[in-house]
Amino acid sequence: MKQPIEMYINGEARSVTVDPYRSLLDTLRGEVGLTGTKKGCDVGDCGACTVIVDGRPLNACLMLAVEAGGCRVETVEGLQASPDQLHVLQDAFMRHGAAQCGFCTPGILMMAKSLLENNANPSDDEIRFGLSGNICRCTGYTKIFDAIRSAARQLQETPA
Amino acid sequence: MNKPHVPVEARRAFTIVGQSVRRNDVLEKVTGEGLYTADINRPGLLFGKIKRSNVAHAKISRIDTSKALALLGVKAVLTHEDVPRFLHYGSPHPRSASCTRDQYILDDKVRFWGEGIAAVAATSEEIADEALDLIEVDYEELPGVFDIDSAQAPGAPLIHEVGPGSNLVLPPVRVERGDVENGFAEADFVLEGVFEGGRPVPAYMEPNVCMADWDGSNKLTFWTSTQTAFMVRGSLAEVLGLPLNKVRVLVDHMGGGFGAKQDLFQHEYLCALLARQTRRPVRMEFTRAETFIAGRSRHPCRILLKQGFRKDGTICARDMKIIYESGAYGSHSPGVTTVGTNAATSLYRCENVRLEGCAVYTNTPIAGAFRGYGVVQAYYALDIQMDEAAERLGMDPAELKLKNAVREGDIAPSGHPIVGRGLEACLKHGITAFDWIAKRTETPRNDPAQPAIRRGWGVGCEMHGSSAYPGIREQGNATVKMNEDGSVTLLTGAAGLGTGAHTALAQIVAEELGVTFESVSVVHGDTDVVPWDIGAFASHTTYLVGSAAKIAAGKLRAAVLARAAEKLQTPTEALDMVAGRIFIADAPDRGLTVADAMGPSKGIPADHLIETGSYTPTKSYSFAAHFVEVAVDIETGLVDVRHVMPVHDVGRVIHPIAAAGQIEGGIQQGIGHTLTEDYLIDRTNGRSLNAGLVDYKMPLSMDMPKIETVILEAAPDPGGPWGAKGVGEDPIIAIGPAIANAIHDAIGARFHHYPITPEDILCALAAQKKE
Numbered sequence: 001m002k003q004p005i006e007m008y009i010n011g012e013a014r015s016v017t018v019d020p021y022r023s024l025l026d027t028l029r030g031e032v033g034l035t036g037t038k039k040g041c042d043v044g045d046c047g048a049c050t051v052i053v054d055g056r057p058l059n060a061c062l063m064l065a066v067e068a069g070g071c072r073v074e075t076v077e078g079l080q081a082s083p084d085q086l087h088v089l090q091d092a093f094m095r096h097g098a099a100q101c102g103f104c105t106p107g108i109l110m111m112a113k114s115l116l117e118n119n120a121n122p123s124d125d126e127i128r129f130g131l132s133g134n135i136c137r138c139t140g141y142t143k144i145f146d147a148i149r150s151a152a153r154q155l156q157e158t159p160a
Numbered sequence: 161m162n163k164p165h166v167p168v169e170a171r172r173a174f175t176i177v178g179q180s181v182r183r184n185d186v187l188e189k190v191t192g193e194g195l196y197t198a199d200i201n202r203p204g205l206l207f208g209k210i211k212r213s214n215v216a217h218a219k220i221s222r223i224d225t226s227k228a229l230a231l232l233g234v235k236a237v238l239t240h241e242d243v244p245r246f247l248h249y250g251s252p253h254p255r256s257a258s259c260t261r262d263q264y265i266l267d268d269k270v271r272f273w274g275e276g277i278a279a280v281a282a283t284s285e286e287i288a289d290e291a292l293d294l295i296e297v298d299y300e301e302l303p304g305v306f307d308i309d310s311a312q313a314p315g316a317p318l319i320h321e322v323g324p325g326s327n328l329v330l331p332p333v334r335v336e337r338g339d340v341e342n343g344f345a346e347a348d349f350v351l352e353g354v355f356e357g358g359r360p361v362p363a364y365m366e367p368n369v370c371m372a373d374w375d376g377s378n379k380l381t382f383w384t385s386t387q388t389a390f391m392v393r394g395s396l397a398e399v400l401g402l403p404l405n406k407v408r409v410l411v412d413h414m415g416g417g418f419g420a421k422q423d424l425f426q427h428e429y430l431c432a433l434l435a436r437q438t439r440r441p442v443r444m445e446f447t448r449a450e451t452f453i454a455g456r457s458r459h460p461c462r463i464l465l466k467q468g469f470r471k472d473g474t475i476c477a478r479d480m481k482i483i484y485e486s487g488a489y490g491s492h493s494p495g496v497t498t499v500g501t502n503a504a505t506s507l508y509r510c511e512n513v514r515l516e517g518c519a520v521y522t523n524t525p526i527a528g529a530f531r532g533y534g535v536v537q538a539y540y541a542l543d544i545q546m547d548e549a550a551e552r553l554g555m556d557p558a559e560l561k562l563k564n565a566v567r568e569g570d571i572a573p574s575g576h577p578i579v580g581r582g583l584e585a586c587l588k589h590g591i592t593a594f595d596w597i598a599k600r601t602e603t604p605r606n607d608p609a610q611p612a613i614r615r616g617w618g619v620g621c622e623m624h625g626s627s628a629y630p631g632i633r634e635q636g637n638a639t640v641k642m643n644e645d646g647s648v649t650l651l652t653g654a655a656g657l658g659t660g661a662h663t664a665l666a667q668i669v670a671e672e673l674g675v676t677f678e679s680v681s682v683v684h685g686d687t688d689v690v691p692w693d694i695g696a697f698a699s700h701t702t703y704l705v706g707s708a709a710k711i712a713a714g715k716l717r718a719a720v721l722a723r724a725a726e727k728l729q730t731p732t733e734a735l736d737m738v739a740g741r742i743f744i745a746d747a748p749d750r751g752l753t754v755a756d757a758m759g760p761s762k763g764i765p766a767d768h769l770i771e772t773g774s775y776t777p778t779k780s781y782s783f784a785a786h787f788v789e790v791a792v793d794i795e796t797g798l799v800d801v802r803h804v805m806p807v808h809d810v811g812r813v814i815h816p817i818a819a820a821g822q823i824e825g826g827i828q829q830g831i832g833h834t835l836t837e838d839y840l841i842d843r844t845n846g847r848s849l850n851a852g853l854v855d856y857k858m859p860l861s862m863d864m865p866k867i868e869t870v871i872l873e874a875a876p877d878p879g880g881p882w883g884a885k886g887v888g889e890d891p892i893i894a895i896g897p898a899i900a901n902a903i904h905d906a907i908g909a910r911f912h913h914y915p916i917t918p919e920d921i922l923c924a925l926a927a928q929k930k931e
Contacts, residue, residue: 021286035199036192038415040365041448045853048365076192090190094182097817100825101658102189103365103415109190131861135853137365137416138658140824141864143817 005069009034010078018065025049025060027068028075036076036106040135047134050107051075057114059133076106079113089113089151098147100138108134112148120156122148175739176671177882180817183663184682185413185656194413197385198369202441205371206235208434209288209444210276210427211295212453216523216846217304217317218270220277220297227294228280233287235438237295239278240266243433246399247322249424260329260490262322265399265429270299271319271488272523273846274453276426281434281442304523306843308462308483311520319488319521329486329493329519333501336514343477343512347468351548355463355541356913359485359841360833361455362530363858366415367446368455370428372435379406380432387417387655388695393687395424396432409687417657418829419529419889420456422697423491427454452851456528457839459484459496459519463541467510469549473560475510482538484519484527491528493519495631500534502573507539507583507623508546508564524841525848529697531829532892535624540914543620543897548910557901558596558619561785562587566623574630574779580875582783582809583623589872590619590807594787605906612795615802616906620898621785626703626877626886629779636704636775637691640669640712642720644766646740646754648673648680653693654705656684659888660818661701667814668706668881672713673720674737675754691772699886702814704777706881711773719769724757727764780877782885784808786827786894788865790902794925797918799903801831801865804895808869811876811885819887820869826891827867832858834896834914 002017009032016031025042028034028051040048042061049060052074079087089112092098099105108131115122115130122130127148128141136144188194225237243265270277278295282288305311305319311327324331344350370384380402386392389409397407414421427444435442446454461484468477482501486493501517517534546564550557565583572578590596599617607613627634639651650669656662666680673680684690693705717737724742725732728750736745743751760766789803806823813819836857840849850856876883896914904910909924 029199034192035195038196038366039198039445040367040415041853043448043852045448046365076190080191086190093190094186097180097183097660097821099183099186099189100660100821101365101416102186102194102413103196103658105189106192128861128864135365135858135860137363137418137829137858138825139821140826140828140867141861142824142867142869143821144861 003066005066007068008072010074020064020066022065023061024063024065024068027065028060034075034077038103038106040103047111048104048107050110050134052110052114057111074110076109079109088154089147092147092151092154096143096147096150098139098143104134104136108136108144116152116155121152174671176667176677177812177814178816180815181663181667181677183660183818184666185662188413196366196413196415197371197383197411198445200371200383202371202373204440206281206283206438206440206442207285207288208279208281208431208442209285209292210430211278211280211292212274213270213277214273215270215299215301216273217302218299219302220268220270221300222298223278224296225278227296228291231287231291231294233283234280234291235283235440236281236434237278237291238266238430238433240264240268244399248395248399260323260494262320262490265426272525274525274848275488276430276454279430279434281438304846306522306524306841306846308485308520308522311522319523327521329490329521330497333497333517334515335502335505337505338512340477340479340512340514344468346470346476348471349552350466350468351545351552352466353541353545353912355465357461357537357540358833358838358915359457359460360837361452361457361839361856362418362420363853363856364416364418364421367448367451368421368425368427369443369445370431371441371443372432373441374436374439379408381408381410382432383410384428385414385421386411387421387657387697389655389685389687390653390693391422391695392424392428396429399429400432411655411685414655414657418531419533419697421657422529422695423456425454448853449851452839452856453525453848456491456526456530458530458532458536458833459486459493459527459534461485461537463537465541465545467545473553473555473563475508475564476512478504478510478513480504481516484517484534485524486519486521487524487526488521489526491526493527495628496529496534498631500538503535504538504542506566506570506573507542507621508561509566509570523846531826531889533889536893536896539622539893540896544900544912547901547904556597556600558587558591561619561621572779572781574625576778578781579877582875583621583785585872585874586783586785586807586809587621589870590785590787590805593870594805596787600905612793614792614794614906616790616792616902616904617788618898618900618902618905619785619787620894620896620901622890622893623781623783624699624886624890624893625779625781626698626880627700627777627779628698629777632694634694634700634704634777636708636777637693638705638709638712638773639691640709640716640771642716642758642769644758644768646679646758648675649683650680650709651683651690652705652709653690654684654701655696657696659822660815661696663818664702664814665706665709668709669713672710673717675740679740699782699888699890702884703780703880703886704775706884707777707879708773708775710881711775712771715771715773716769719771720754720757723767724752727752727757727761777879780811780879780885782808782810782887782890783875784890784894786898788898788902790899790906792903792906792921794907797921799835799916799921801899803866805868805870806891806894807872808887808890809872809874810887811880812873812883813871814884816871819871822887823869823891824867827895828859828864830892830895831899834899834916836915838915
């Protein structure tokens with residue numbers, strides 16, 4: 001029996017009707033139509049589906065949509081302040097070559113956003129630890145670390 | 161052979177090539193707007209799933225789909241009785257002579273655990289999954305062979321009716337140069353070793369996915385995550401009995417491939433057939449487990465390597481036998497065996513070589529193309545044995561490798577002469593920049609602050625070809641259009657699997673034309689629109705398609721200048737064009753913009769210009785030396801790679817950040833396959849043991865070393881645009897032996913296999929204690 005739920009996705013109230021077994025990931029990608037969040041494993045191993053729910057980063061494949069009822073959900077589509085104003089992290093990822101195939105990128109961007117919100121000046125070890133649940137198979141992570149360091153500096157100089 | 165025997169083109173200065181411009185596909189990647197195949201939807205979409213065998217080798221004696229078909233929401237079920245019985249290629253390269261036709265779409269015989277035996281299309285994934293459980297199958301089990309030895313034992317059960325027999329995929333590849341017996345007779349000492357390689361998988365982040373839709377004119381539109389869209393088109397058309405213009409293959413963004421997404425996969429045929437049967441669009445998406453079971457791995461291998469050395473470090477004879485385990489189907493085994501075996505003629509100079517390469521079927525998942533393509537295995541053995549020779553000679557290993565490094569004029573594995581002294585340049589640069597001699601000779605292996613840690617330093621070398629010549633006579637194509645407003649459109653069939661290839665191609669076009677990078681847009685990924693392409697593999701896109709794009713852009717430049725000359729009433733030869741402005745070279749103030757040249761003026765209507773470029777390359781070789789530091793924990797057996805300095809010669813660098821990204825990502829995969837990654841198959845029954853990203857251990861953010869990437873432009877090759885060569889595969893080849901050699905330096909134990917696990921380290925240390 002499908003259930004109606006309301007979520008606040010990227011600041012906008014959205015009502016959807018979902019099967020009780022449907023994951024938040026499948027709901028975002030299917031019912032809501034936000035396909036920026038990727039499915040790399042569907043079992044919580046890869047972090048490609050990282051979204052921020054009520055301020056906490058988590059794997060959208062491991063949360064049921066019905067559990068997210070009433071929650072604030074942030075996805076990669078909500079990172080930009082406006083169509084022509086990118087988030088500092090998005091800009092840094094482009095400049096530093098932190099995205100290759102780009103499949104892990106939305107999840108890593110959301111994890112990095114959460115990391116910087118909780119720790120404005122992370123050490124290299126803290127960045128590494130912060131990304132330990134996100135698999136990237138293209139970059140060797142070096143350019144991702146560069147981008148996050150650069151974004152952190154920029155955010156400290158001119159807070160968003 | 162149309163490799164131009166001329167020096168690399170001299171040029172005044174580059175304005176776009178060599179700059180790390182913002183990639184033209186990256187905005188979509190950071191905003192989430194980029195469409196990957198699984199992101200695309202169609203009205204009425206059905207979901208396809210594959211039923212997989214739970215035995216490794218069997219005849220299917222009965223398969224009953226009636227219960228599955230009766231389930232509400234199930235729209236079609238296909239078994240071997242319902243699909244065309246057509247023996248097809250796993251790797252259908254129409255310009256290659258060495259393909260293996262050994263697969264049916266569905267067969268009444270099962271050759272590995274997890275092979276697809278039926279397919280379902282249903283209105284939801286859940287219903288499709290439920291239907292799979294309702295398909296009843298009876299098997300008549302056959303004895304299986306699960307490793308190289310049992311597959312080659314006398315009387316071993318045969319997996320295929322086709323091929324040369326004895327479970328061989330192809331007749332052995334034999335290469336002989338000089339006089340090996342004589343060479344060994346002249347040797348002061350001989351080293352001999354057996355080397356073994358595990359089964360790493362590419363583990364691209366985007367699981368294989370495709371979607372098929374047929375229209376009323378019986379034309380198939382097929383979205384798929386592939387490196388080789390035109391191969392998909394060709395093979396689907398062949399199997400479905402359609403002309404090529406009735407199959408349209410689309411791929412926009414894709415989430416990595418690393419070589420493996422060159423194959424035609426079983427689910428791709430089945431998806432097209434399910435859509436045809438139901439007259440509805442069907443999507444099939446692998447689970448992560450299926451990317452292991454039904455994907456493609458690197459070939460596990462065994463190598464017997466014997467080399468004779470003189471006291472001065474010269475190699476006087478090399479005898480190598482390499483056996484690749486192909487798994488249940490041939491896939492890329494002919495290419496891998498040929499390329500890997502021939503690779504051992506080179507890297508370190510030797511006049512007398514005798515090589516034999518085989519590929520053997522077993523009842524295990526399919527090995528295919530994977531970054532490094534047979535060469536990873538061969539050079540792992542070759543480079544480690546060089547390290548052993550240095551130890552025996554009391555020489556520094558980097559010095560010995562430098563002494564024997566392949567150089568200008570030597571015959572490359574492809575049969576034509578090496579250009580330049582790239583490997584020597586990499587070694588020399590690294591010896592100084594890494595402070596190699598001091599690190600090796602002056603730094604204690606023990607660290608008083610960390611009593612369980614032993615440090616060690618190692619170097620590994622490699623060379624790798626850009627393009628699959630001579631195995632495949634490749635062809636690169638490009639169409640470049642100049643629009644009426646002076647903007648430029650490049651049409652290319654090259655896949656964008658994540659490397660930044662489309663950016664490099666646009667840079668090449670902009671540079672050659674004399675326009676800005678931003679004025680060039682790239683159209684790709686639609687086989688109905690773009691020129692034919694062989695696919696993105698063999699580290700060749702920049703080299704091959706880049707050359708074709710440069711040819712097309714050069715013709716277009718001439719056409720644009722001719723048009724401007726008419727407008728300026730001046731001879732074409734007097735004109736130059738830079739950054740989108742055309743001017744008289746001797747009077748730079750007199751000129752016009754490209755837009756003005758293309759637009760209308762009195763008596764001259766607006767125009768758009770179209771030019772094409774086509775290029776058939778031979779091959780260039782790129783080189784690398786990797787210098788690494790490891791820390792081995794003698795209590796836990798853990799190996800920590802702390803520092804890597806990869807030094808690469810890639811000829812002319814088009815986009816430095818993208819090139820460095822290839823190198824650093826290759827090191828990540830290479831560290832994995834050397835230390836932790838191995839897709840394990842139960843050797844008693846063929847079952848997969850770790851088909852998931854937790855049990856298959858890859859290096860992640862916490863594991864990556866400090867990497868100081870060095871890119872040299874030491875040996876540009878005239879076959880590539882302004883001397884550019886490939887870079888995609890090189891890094892994964894050199895890092896493995898560098899790590900193995902560093903472990904030996906740290907603890908004195910020599911390993912001839914990968915992955916080198918903590919258990920292996922502890923066993924070796926325990927054995928040392930006993931001695």
